[in-house]
Amino acid sequence: MTMGKIIFYEDKNFQGRSYETSNDCAEVTSYLSRCNSCRVESGCFMVYERPNFMGHQMMVRRGEYPDNQRLMGMTMSDCIRSCRNIPSYRGQFRMRMYERENFGGQMHELMDDCDSIQDRYRMSDCQSCNVMEGHWLMYEQPHFRGRQMYVRPGEYRNLREMGNSSMNRFMSVRRITDSCESRTRLMEVYLFTELFPISLRFLYSPGLAYICLPLKWGCSYMSQWPSITLQDWQSDMRRLCCKMVKITFYEENNFQGRCYECSTDCADLHSYFSRCNSARVESGAWVLYEKPNYKGYQYILSPGEYTDNQQWMGFNDSVKSCRAIKNVYGNVWKLRLYERPDFGGRMVEWAEDCPSVYEAFKFREVYSCMVTHGAWAFYELPNYRGRQYFLERGEYPRHTDWSAASAAVGSFRRITEF
Structure with missing residues (x-):
C-alpha cells in the first residue's frame, strides 16, 4: 500500500508549529493547538472538523491549502481535528x-x-x-x-x-480512482466555444495541473500560467461548461413571438413562455420535456435551428422544462440491452446507431438497459420515429427508469453532436 504524506500548520500560509503524518490520526490537536493550513505532499486524505473522523469532511489531494476556507471549502473553526489517509486503489468498485x-x-x-x-x-x-x-x-x-x-x-x-x-x-x-498515482500524465481537453473548438493540453501529477498552450497557436512549450490544483481546475471547467450551452425558445414558428434564452437546466419554463413552436440551439445538446420537472414527452435537440416543432417531432407545442446534456463528450459509445427486467434474459452489446431493433436483434421490447459509454436516444418506433427517451451513462433495471410507459424500443442512436 502506498502511503501519502500531509503536514498541518497552526497558522495560515504554512506558518507556526507543524505536524506531519502518513497515517490516520483520530486527534490532530494532540500535536497542535489549532490548524489553519496544510500541505499534502503525496497521496490523498480526508480531513475532519472533529476528532474521531466526525463532522464536516473534505477530501484533499496533493497541493497547498493556505487557509481553512480553501482547505474545507467553507468557513469554519480554526481546527482540523482528525484525518484519514485514503490508500491507492485500482480494482473494481x-x-x-x-x-x-x-x-x-x-x-x-x-x-x-x-x-x-x-x-x-x-x-x-x-x-x-x-x-x-x-x-x-x-x-x-x-x-x-x-x-x-x-x-x-x-x-x-x-x-x-x-x-x-x-x-x-x-x-x-x-x-475515488486516482488518490495516489505517482506518474505524470498527458491529457487533452476540448473546449467548445461559440467560435471554434480549442484543444488544450495539460500535464498533471497528483493534484496539480500544468496548462500547455495549443500547438495550433504555435506554442509547443508549457505556458507560464501558475500551476493550480485539479480540484480548482475542475471547478472552473464546470463553470465554463455551464456558460457554454445555450438554447432560445420562441412562442411562434420561424423564431417569432416572445422568446426566452436559457443556459442551464430549468424544471419549470411556464413563466417564460406559454407555448413553444420553434427553437434555436446555439451550443450544447438539450432534452426538452412536455411537462414541468422533466416529465412527459421528451425531445432531444442538437445544435441547429428548428423553425417549427415538427422538426423535433413534437407531439404538441408544450415545452415546460429542459435539461442540458452534460458529461458525455468523447468518441466511444456503448450500451447493453436486455430482454427482461433487472438485466435478465438475452443481452446484446452495441456501439452504433440502430434503425431497427427487430431487424438487428429479433426482439421488439427492451426491459432493461446499461449505458457504459456516451449518451443515447431511444425511439418507440423504427427509423428514429415516435416517442423519444434520453439515456445517459448508468444502469436502468426497468424501462420505467428511462420514463417509458412501455418497453417498446423500435430504434436507438448515439447523441454525437454537441
Whole structure:
C-alpha cells in the first residue's frame, strides 16, 4: 500500500508549529493547538472538523491549502481535528445504496459514478449503504456538490456511521480512482466555444495541473500560467461548461413571438413562455420535456435551428422544462440491452446507431438497459420515429427508469453532436 504524506500548520500560509503524518490520526490537536493550513505532499486524505473522523469532511489531494476556507471549502473553526489517509486503489468498485436506515427500503447496486441518485434511480432519499469494493465519496447534493462523506469497504447502517450526524441524506456518489498515482500524465481537453473548438493540453501529477498552450497557436512549450490544483481546475471547467450551452425558445414558428434564452437546466419554463413552436440551439445538446420537472414527452435537440416543432417531432407545442446534456463528450459509445427486467434474459452489446431493433436483434421490447459509454436516444418506433427517451451513462433495471410507459424500443442512436 502506498502511503501519502500531509503536514498541518497552526497558522495560515504554512506558518507556526507543524505536524506531519502518513497515517490516520483520530486527534490532530494532540500535536497542535489549532490548524489553519496544510500541505499534502503525496497521496490523498480526508480531513475532519472533529476528532474521531466526525463532522464536516473534505477530501484533499496533493497541493497547498493556505487557509481553512480553501482547505474545507467553507468557513469554519480554526481546527482540523482528525484525518484519514485514503490508500491507492485500482480494482473494481461496488456498493449498495438503501433508501432507509439499516438497509431498508429500495436498494440499488452501483459500480460507477452517479451524479444524481434521484434522476437515475428515482430515489429521493438514501440513508444507508454497504460498500463492498473500492473507496467512495458521497455528496449531499446532486452533481457532486455540497458536503462530502468518505466511505471505505464496510457496512454503514445510517449516516452517523459514515461520520456526519448533521447531514440528512446524500444525493450523488463518486469513486475515488486516482488518490495516489505517482506518474505524470498527458491529457487533452476540448473546449467548445461559440467560435471554434480549442484543444488544450495539460500535464498533471497528483493534484496539480500544468496548462500547455495549443500547438495550433504555435506554442509547443508549457505556458507560464501558475500551476493550480485539479480540484480548482475542475471547478472552473464546470463553470465554463455551464456558460457554454445555450438554447432560445420562441412562442411562434420561424423564431417569432416572445422568446426566452436559457443556459442551464430549468424544471419549470411556464413563466417564460406559454407555448413553444420553434427553437434555436446555439451550443450544447438539450432534452426538452412536455411537462414541468422533466416529465412527459421528451425531445432531444442538437445544435441547429428548428423553425417549427415538427422538426423535433413534437407531439404538441408544450415545452415546460429542459435539461442540458452534460458529461458525455468523447468518441466511444456503448450500451447493453436486455430482454427482461433487472438485466435478465438475452443481452446484446452495441456501439452504433440502430434503425431497427427487430431487424438487428429479433426482439421488439427492451426491459432493461446499461449505458457504459456516451449518451443515447431511444425511439418507440423504427427509423428514429415516435416517442423519444434520453439515456445517459448508468444502469436502468426497468424501462420505467428511462420514463417509458412501455418497453417498446423500435430504434436507438448515439447523441454525437454537441
